[in-house]
Amino acid sequence: MKLTGARNLVAAVAAVALVTTACSSSDKASSNPGGQGTAPAPGGTLTVFAAASLTESFGVLGKQFEAKHPGVTVKFDFEGSSALVQKLTNGAKADVFASADQANMDKATKAQVIDGQPVVFATNKLTIAVGKGDPKGIKAFVDLAKSGTTVVVCAPQVPCGAATKKIEQSTGVSIKPASEEQDVKQVLAKVASGDADAGLVYVTDAASAAGKVDKVDFPEAAGAINNYPLGVVKNAPQAALAKEFAEFVRGPEGRAELGKVGFGTP
Structure with a gap:
């Protein structure tokens, strides 16, 4: 028991x-x-500083990235690359910076606001945006110097402006613009509204405004190809997401979307 x-x-x-x-x-x-x-589940806001010429393609890629990352919101600041560098060096908070040229990315790197080595993800070149039907009969780059033609360009510190200057120097053609804009979208808007007869913009911007403007391609543009580098911002609030976004842009889905509007591959 x-x-x-x-x-x-x-x-x-x-x-x-x-x-x-x-x-x-x-x-x-x-x-x-x-x-x-x-x-x-990850969440929060990913802030991307991107060149104005990336507005349409990055807008789509942002939505695709959000769909792959429930709870994440991608917020964009689209401006001229030089203005975005100035914001970053002045202490603005962002996670990713995508520039329309290497020169402005180099400025950001030199100012120590970029973490690691930026990578080129796309290329772009200029075209001439003209009014529908090309009423001024602009057929070549040299036609932009004709008397009585109102031309707008990007300011020299902006990537599209730097490319314009490079073409002027290589061709010997001197353009006397009615205005120098702070980003390529402002140039495009003046042509689309009829305030200018022509403007030098990227082929991707002309494609995004199809139906509002016509474009005149010119061979000299091949001598001023712009590389588009992308980098993660130092001390990014969303550093891990920033690296994922960079990889996404450089991946097959990113390349496909960028290619739709005319960006080239590096």
């Missing part, structure tokens, strides 16, 4: 321990419905 009682006591203790363990496991499972080791 004593042996049987001892066995019963051991069995009772084991049963209590089993129930306690089960309850403990149940409590953990209820506090972590995703299962043991499941990390919380």
